[in-house]
Amino acid sequence: MSSKRRVGIAHFLLRTFEMLDTPKLKHLIEWSTCGEMFYIKNAREFANKVQSRFKFISQVLPQYFRHRNFQSFLRQLNMYNFVKKRLKNGWNQFQHKYFKREAKNLLIHVHRRSNGQQSDEEEQTSIFQSLLLDQQDSIKKQQEQLQQIKYLQNDIVLTSSLLYQQSVILQSNFQRLKNVLSFRLNQKLLYQYIEEQKQEKFLFNTFSLLNKSQSDSPKLTQTILTQNHKETDQEPQLFVLS
Amino acid sequence: MSSKRRVGIAHFLLRTFEMLDTPKLKHLIEWSTCGEMFYIKNAREFANKVQSRFKFISQVLPQYFRHRNFQSFLRQLNMYNFVKKRLKNGWNQFQHKYFKREAKNLLIHVHRRSNGQQSDEEEQTSIFQSLLLDQQDSIKKQQEQLQQIKYLQNDIVLTSSLLYQQSVILQSNFQRLKNVLSFRLNQKLLYQYIEEQKQEKFLFNTFSLLNKSQSDSPKLTQTILTQNHKETDQEPQLFVLS
DNA sequence: GGGAATATTCCC
DNA sequence: GGGAATATTCCC
Numbered sequence: 001m002s003s004k005r006r007v008g009i010a011h012f013l014l015r016t017f018e019m020l021d022t023p024k025l026k027h028l029i030e031w032s033t034c035g036e037m038f039y040i041k042n043a044r045e046f047a048n049k050v051q052s053r054f055k056f057i058s059q060v061l062p063q064y065f066r067h068r069n070f071q072s073f074l075r076q077l078n079m080y081n082f083v084k085k086r087l088k089n090g091w092n093q094f095q096h097k098y099f100k101r102e103a104k105n106l107l108i109h110v111h112r113r114s115n116g117q118q119s120d121e122e123e124q125t126s127i128f129q130s131l132l133l134d135q136q137d138s139i140k141k142q143q144e145q146l147q148q149i150k151y152l153q154n155d156i157v158l159t160s161s162l163l164y165q166q167s168v169i170l171q172s173n174f175q176r177l178k179n180v181l182s183f184r185l186n187q188k189l190l191y192q193y194i195e196e197q198k199q200e201k202f203l204f205n206t207f208s209l210l211n212k213s214q215s216d217s218p219k220l221t222q223t224i225l226t227q228n229h230k231e232t233d234q235e236p237q238l239f240v241l242s
Numbered sequence: 243m244s245s246k247r248r249v250g251i252a253h254f255l256l257r258t259f260e261m262l263d264t265p266k267l268k269h270l271i272e273w274s275t276c277g278e279m280f281y282i283k284n285a286r287e288f289a290n291k292v293q294s295r296f297k298f299i300s301q302v303l304p305q306y307f308r309h310r311n312f313q314s315f316l317r318q319l320n321m322y323n324f325v326k327k328r329l330k331n332g333w334n335q336f337q338h339k340y341f342k343r344e345a346k347n348l349l350i351h352v353h354r355r356s357n358g359q360q361s362d363e364e365e366q367t368s369i370f371q372s373l374l375l376d377q378q379d380s381i382k383k384q385q386e387q388l389q390q391i392k393y394l395q396n397d398i399v400l401t402s403s404l405l406y407q408q409s410v411i412l413q414s415n416f417q418r419l420k421n422v423l424s425f426r427l428n429q430k431l432l433y434q435y436i437e438e439q440k441q442e443k444f445l446f447n448t449f450s451l452l453n454k455s456q457s458d459s460p461k462l463t464q465t466i467l468t469q470n471h472k473e474t475d476q477e478p479q480l481f482v483l484s
Numbered sequence: 485g486g487g488a489a490t491a492t493t494c495c496c
Numbered sequence: 497g498g499g500a501a502t503a504t505t506c507c508c
Binding site for chain 1: 371373374378380381384385387388391392395398401405406408409411412415416418419434438442
């Protein structure tokens with residue numbers, strides 16, 4: 001029956017998919033949010049007809065095909081049975097059952113039409129397998145993202161922990177200095193010191209508030225507090241002059 | 243042909259799946275790492291035969307079935323054509339083609355055996371659809387996880403930033419205090435102060451080292467440093483007595 | 485070299 | 497949008 005079919009994916013489909021995968025072209029050609037269809041936003045510029053005095057502004061179509069005619073591009077889409085729709089804002093919307101952002105493996109099922117109509121029946125099993133492969137790709141990508149986030153999170157926890165250590169010890173230094181000063185310094189110096197205390201206390205309160213609002217995930221804060229508490233062997237409280 | 247098949251999923255399968263989904267039971271019944279099979283680690287306790295003087299320690303089987311006999315549980319697994327294997331460490335391993343952690347929708351294809359052998363042929367399409375649904379579930383769950391992690395990470399970055407602010411301002415206070423002291427205090431007090439300086443410098447160096455080692459993800463540190471730098475309008479350097 | 489599929493152009 | 501001619505590629 002359909003044993004004559006090409007093995008690979010049509011060049012036209014690959015190039016078009018490639019275009020859609022190029023962030024720099026988002027202002028001209030872009031997937032819909034859900035990735036089920038795509039838009040061509042400015043056919044003129046997309047086809048590279050915009051001329052600025054002596055040279056073309058962009059080089060889109062000819063970068064991907066051997067021409068710079070929007071009509072030819074349309075003709076191809078048509079041969080592959082894409083459904084075109086003209087949107088109110090002037091964009092062209094194109095859609096195909098097997099042409100989706102998250103399902104590159106489905107491309108193999110997009111067939112060029114030769115004579116009249118093409119046979120609508122496909123090897124359903126083969127299509128399912130393509131879908132499965134695409135989904136597996138998605139899962140793999142997400143897992144990689146997760147792994148990277150985890151690594152970064154470890155770094156962040158470490159950084160936070162050290163920052164907290166530093167602040168606790170600084171506080172402790174302040175404490176000792178204060179003890180000395182309370183005996184030795186004159187009244188004027190004490191006033192200045194009190195001002196600094198207020199400032200410090202304000203910061204500490206800010207931080208406490210932040211902790212409270214993180215009720216969804218108190219783990220990090222918990223970790224930092226306990227961890228450092230042990231090491232410094234000192235209450236991370238603020239001392240009060242009185 | 244196979245039009246006689248049950249509509250829903252067998253209660254036994256659902257309950258067993260549920261058990262495996264219960265973290266508190268991980269010491270008794272748990273999926274393998276890959277989720278392709280599961281283990282029962284202590285048949286005796288799992289079946290709720292362990293008695294501590296006057297009462298049963300756990301209440302596993304009877305929470306899910308109307309009995310507390312491991313043999314009955316085994317019989318069910320057997321009727322559903324699970325493959326049993328006894329591991330060296332005493333655990334029981336069970337496996338079924340369509341009973342997998344990440345493929346709950348496949349459960350519909352686990353059939354109870356009525357007479358001799360069950361028919362091995364399945365509606366392949368239906369199975370593919372189940373697999374697709376399961377994978378979609380996985381993808382959706384992971385996306386939600388990713389989103390939550392991203393939110394948390396934002397919070398953490400904010401926390402770190404505030405902590406760093408605090409430490410920089412404390413350092414600056416120290417600086418000012420030192421300037422006063424260098425005029426007013428006697429020699430003995432200065433010595434003590436120098437000691438504190440050393441301690442603080444040690445911490446700061448430690449922190450600097452940490453930053454260096456984070457070459458894989460220097461973004462956070464970068465953010466913190468620049469952000470705070472602007473706000474305090476002061477070099478976060480250590481001052482030296484000389 | 486040449487059949488056949490795909491790509492591009494032309495035109496109604 | 498789609499038929500048809502031509503151009504190009506692929507492959508035996």
